[in-house]
Amino acid sequence: MTYNLLIENIKKHIDLSSSEADSICEFFKLKTIKKKEFLLTQGTICKFEGFVVKGCFRTFTIDKKGNENTLYFAAKDWWLMDIDSFMNHKPSDLNIQALEDSEVLIISQKDKETLYAKIPSAEKLFRIMFQKSIVAWQRRIIRNHSLTAKERYNHFVEKYPKIASKLTDRQASSYLGITHEFLSKIKKQP
Amino acid sequence: MTYNLLIENIKKHIDLSSSEADSICEFFKLKTIKKKEFLLTQGTICKFEGFVVKGCFRTFTIDKKGNENTLYFAAKDWWLMDIDSFMNHKPSDLNIQALEDSEVLIISQKDKETLYAKIPSAEKLFRIMFQKSIVAWQRRIIRNHSLTAKERYNHFVEKYPKIASKLTDRQASSYLGITHEFLSKIKKQP
Numbered sequence: 001m002t003y004n005l006l007i008e009n010i011k012k013h014i015d016l017s018s019s020e021a022d023s024i025c026e027f028f029k030l031k032t033i034k035k036k037e038f039l040l041t042q043g044t045i046c047k048f049e050g051f052v053v054k055g056c057f058r059t060f061t062i063d064k065k066g067n068e069n070t071l072y073f074a075a076k077d078w079w080l081m082d083i084d085s086f087m088n089h090k091p092s093d094l095n096i097q098a099l100e101d102s103e104v105l106i107i108s109q110k111d112k113e114t115l116y117a118k119i120p121s122a123e124k125l126f127r128i129m130f131q132k133s134i135v136a137w138q139r140r141i142i143r144n145h146s147l148t149a150k151e152r153y154n155h156f157v158e159k160y161p162k163i164a165s166k167l168t169d170r171q172a173s174s175y176l177g178i179t180h181e182f183l184s185k186i187k188k189q190p
Numbered sequence: 191m192t193y194n195l196l197i198e199n200i201k202k203h204i205d206l207s208s209s210e211a212d213s214i215c216e217f218f219k220l221k222t223i224k225k226k227e228f229l230l231t232q233g234t235i236c237k238f239e240g241f242v243v244k245g246c247f248r249t250f251t252i253d254k255k256g257n258e259n260t261l262y263f264a265a266k267d268w269w270l271m272d273i274d275s276f277m278n279h280k281p282s283d284l285n286i287q288a289l290e291d292s293e294v295l296i297i298s299q300k301d302k303e304t305l306y307a308k309i310p311s312a313e314k315l316f317r318i319m320f321q322k323s324i325v326a327w328q329r330r331i332i333r334n335h336s337l338t339a340k341e342r343y344n345h346f347v348e349k350y351p352k353i354a355s356k357l358t359d360r361q362a363s364s365y366l367g368i369t370h371e372f373l374s375k376i377k378k379q380p
Contacts, residue, residue, distance in 0.1 A: 061332055061335075061336060063335075063336035063337075064336075067336070069332065069335035069336050071328065071331060071332065071335075083321060083324050083325055083328065084325045084328055084329065087321055087322070087325060088325070093332060116314070120310065120313075123310075123313035123314050123317050124306070124313050126317050127313050127316050127317035127320060130317060130320035130321055130323075130324060131273060131277055131320055132277070133320075133324050134273050134320060134323050134324055134327065135273055135274045135277060135278070137324065137327035137328070137331070138261065138273065138274055138327070139274065140331065141261060141327070141330065141331070141334075142251055142259065142261065142283060144331075144334065144367065145251075145253075145259035145261075145364075145367050146251060146253035146254075146257070146259050147253075174335075177334065177335050
């Protein structure tokens, strides 16, 4: 059941035989995370890539003024990691915290390399997944530049209603790049 | 000479034999673009990926209020495209315009698919390039959230001095997501 969700996710990106999909799944181990626990903390090196099978995570950085800035949320059927720390073997600027009791399938950095070496279609799979990820980042930068804060808030709530419903105003505003007070003002507008 | 720059760029990402690198290069055609000419215009579908061998490009969107928002600049040794339009075969939200007389090596969408099919290491190459691209987008979102406009301006000028020197204040401010007037104010600060 847990692995079925991963297989379905993979098959959204590329055509794979069942045996190839099973081989990919063998590299992933299930990890259970309680609400408010951290999967990654700022300053440590991210040595894993994760796929959420239950629950929801928030990925955020704490800047030098002590403010939390949310980079993204990852709910069921989403991937998560700090790709910068993972690729460049450098201490992460990010925290990844469970917003509720969650489960995540984890592949270690070492196993990821073995996966690429042993299963050639994994290169195509992650090439396509990363392309889609760039599209999402590009769209977000365009929205940040060309939409008002209220339009960005409405877009977020309409596109990710389940995630939005789990958040405090402080968490949502730190994702939108606005203050908590400004979000309260926006929400009161007709 | 032109193709040497592409080969050197590819070899920064993965180890390749010379014959593999040559085979990849065969898919790229040189295109010359005069200053102010467009490689892509908003509303058309992006059917190419490009690698800049000379000059510099600006990628921007014009929002519904008529404001220009710059997504990124691409100088010599950089890749450029609208990955959203290219992947999803949808009209682009972007314009790609030459800031000066430029040359770019272009691979068509059809040839890109053939490249992946014929040269298996191309999957790894672009998987790694796309990972690096995500790292750059992630860092930019973090900077946008956690740095002041002045700090973002200083970072841009220090990291990309050659590009910054080619830009008008209006172009630089549209990249930083601030008004032209605010950039003038920042530049006057000590």
